Amino acid sequence: MVAKVIDETCVGCGLCVDACPEVFVMEGDKAIVKGDAIPAEAKENAEKAKSDCPVEAITIEG
Ligand code: SF4
Numbered sequence: 001m002v003a004k005v006i007d008e009t010c011v012g013c014g015l016c017v018d019a020c021p022e023v024f025v026m027e028g029d030k031a032i033v034k035g036d037a038i039p040a041e042a043k044e045n046a047e048k049a050k051s052d053c054p055v056e057a058i059t060i061e062g
Helices: 016-018 040-051
Strands: 002-005 025-026 030-033 058-061
Touching: 002 030, 002 040, 016 025, 016 040, 040 058
Parallel strands: none
Antiparallel strands: 002 058, 025 030
16 A cells, blocks of 8 residues: 655645654655555554544545
8 A cells, every 4th residue: 555645735744744754754744655565553543543644635545
């Protein structure tokens, strides 16, 4: 599974980083995804980050 943040959509609220710091990190005023595949132990948190995002800027595929 791979997470992506749609840069133009992200409003920089930081909720995804709170929910899943294993995958998301703030870079300036946007969130970005660390690394490549989502670690197995972080999948649940990554799904929470996706559902927490107020502007649906997160996609998870694979
Ligand atoms: S939760 Fe959504 S809007 Fe907020 S920082 Fe993360 S990707 Fe951006």
